[in-house]
Amino acid sequence: MAHEVIMPALGMAQDTGLIVSWLKNEGDKISAGDAIMEVETDKATMEVEAEASGFLTNVRAKAGEDVPVGDVVAYISESADEVVEGGEKPKAAAAKDEPAPAEEAPKAQAEPAKPEPAPAKEVSVTPANTGDKILASPKAKKLAFEEGLDIAQLAAKGVPQPYHVKDLEQLRGAQGVGTSTVSGPQTFHIGASVPRKKLDAFKDWFKTDHQTKIENRSIWLGFATSAFRAVLEATEKDVCVLSSEAGGYLSYLNADRRKLVEIAPSESNAAPNFILRDLTETAIDMVQASAAVCPTLSIARSKKAFVVSLAYQSDQLSDDQALQFVAEFTARLNEPLRHLL
Structure with a gap:
């Protein structure tokens, strides 16, 4: 028996979902749990997974179509060529509020048949x-x-x-990769490395003394925010950090004014002062990012050290400020207790 693929409700007040793309083609063999399409709502774009195994058939909606929640958009069948009753692609709907043409009275003489108009070409989604x-x-x-x-x-x-x-x-x-033409501010990079042993020892001490574990991300957020505030001498101003997490970005406001174990995302809409990327759980040990939006601080990990990289543009930070930012941040990593006292 064919399994219906319906437009899911991904939000509380969602009435429709926009199919961004099909990740599987009609006739493809799929397994339960495979991502088969991307759906966009007012708040997010999410992948929709198959709830059964079989073949994707009878696809009824194309990428770019807005489909009401609960409507069937395709079927998962036992064979690739199975036709589901009632599962044919819907025909183009008639224009709304357009009255049906009245029947014409029969004419005395039959008029020659007029050629059928050519079907309208399908419009691409732009x-x-x-x-x-x-x-x-x-x-x-x-x-x-x-x-x-x-x-x-x-x-x-x-x-x-x-x-x-x-x-x-x-x-x-x-954008001119490999050419000598420069448009807009250039991106500059500063790198540094810090031995891991001091920070690891600090985390072990903290866990023993406070009976709780500190996540690396909390340390990066607290120390980096404090370092940035010192560079700009922004004692009375807010400092907002945009942290790259789980495929998205979360905002942290004044993380240096919280205890390390209490640092949490905020709902502030403040413009970020810099972006933080924690790459320590990946195999990446060096990065040179762009800084199109604001300065970007990346932390990677080698065998014995944490590798810090700052990307910035001249209209965001001066060279002296960028150097001081990296120096202040790495100093805190070298002497963690300095940040807490």
Whole structure:
């Protein structure tokens, strides 16, 4: 028996969902738990997983279509060519509020048959016919944000939507990679390394003394916010950090004014002073990021040290400020108790 794939409710007040893209093609064999499509609501773009195993058949809605919650968009069948009764693709709906043409009285003489009008061509999904909404996968959006790429330029080039990671190559090339032409502020980088043993010893002491564990991210947030405040001498001002976490970004306001074990995301809409990337749980041990939005502080891990990298532009920080920021941050990592006293 075929299993229905319905448009899920991903939010409390959601009435419809926009299909950003199909991750599986009609006829593909899939297993329960496989991601089969990306759906966008007013608040997020999420992958929808298959609830059964079989073949994706009778796809009824295309990428770019807004589908009411609960409507069937496809089926998972036992065979790739199974046709589900009532599962055919819906025909184009008649225009709303348009009265049906009245029947004409029979004419005395039959008129020659008029040629049937050519069927309208299918319109591709572009910003012009989707309310200027750009359709792109969550990973493509995230990478574009991190690299300072403008996805809207793909639409201007006529690249069909939805966009995926591979489409970003066209934007990287368009920004003059490998050429001598410089447009806008340049990105500069400062790197440093700090032995891990001192911070590891501090974490062990804290766990024994306070009977609780400190996460690395809390240390980065608290120490980096304090270092940035010292650089700008912003004693009375708020310092907001945008932290890259679990494929998204969370905002932390004045993390240095909280206990390390109490640092938590805030609901503030304040513009970030800098972005923090914790790469210590990955295999990455060096990074040179862009800084299109604001300075970006990345922390990676080698065998014996933490590797710190700051990316910034001249209109965000002066060279002296950037050097002081890295120096202040690494000093706190070398002497953790200094931050607590």
